[in-house]
């Protein structure tokens with residue numbers, strides 16, 4: 326099995342080392358990751374600058390640092406390592422959760438999304454720690470992945486979907502189990518903090534306090550907050566199929582005839 330490993334925390338991130346150490350037990354691993362941290366870059370790609378890939382020493386594995394974001398790493402990695410494609414793209418372990426709407430900002434998730442667009446089975450993995458400075462417990466993520474590897478890889482590959490996994494950042498025995506759940510609603514309050522620089526000019530710092538909507542049952546947010554590993558299948562088809570007919574009627578648009586539309 327040919328496995329491409331990437332992340333958004335950069336080539337030196339301990340979460341990447343933990344992920345590669347598990348993956349190499351199950352197949353041929355090549356590591357292609359950003360040369361520095363690119364968290365919260367989302368599914369962006371580099372178009373207007375060259376991308377350089379430099380070989381990096383990595384304990385017997387082929388590894389490259391790339392002057393780009395995770396999407397760039399997956400595409401450069403495939404061109405460099407496996408022009409005919411590979412069998413699995415792993416992105417992580419991120420140093421923090423990627424729950425609910427975080428998936429749209431996350432570079433970690435974007436790495437898996439790009440693998441998915443390349444028609445490769447892909448998994449994003451994050452350590453869900455909620456306290457600044459608390460340990461990420463990558464060893465827990467590594468053990469969880471190792472113990473569930475066969476089950477994850479035995480699943481039939483569904484094109485245009487990938488998995489988003491969040492592992493609570495706790496000691497392994499404290500994990501309560503696994504929940505397969507939908508995307509929750511993790512939003513931020515007081516997102517923009519206005520400040521003043523030493524010269525009296527206003528500026529803004531974006532961050533914010535996480536306001537998790539734990540009222541939404543059967544979501545990644547709820548599962549992780551209760552100590553379970555969350556596994557969420559995500560589809561690249563963002564269409565709201567339930568609204569297609571309503572919109573066709575309102576706009577008198579095709580493809581279906583409008584005889585069934587309300588007058």
Ligand code: MN
Nearest residue numbers: 333334364419
């Ligand atoms: Mn990150």
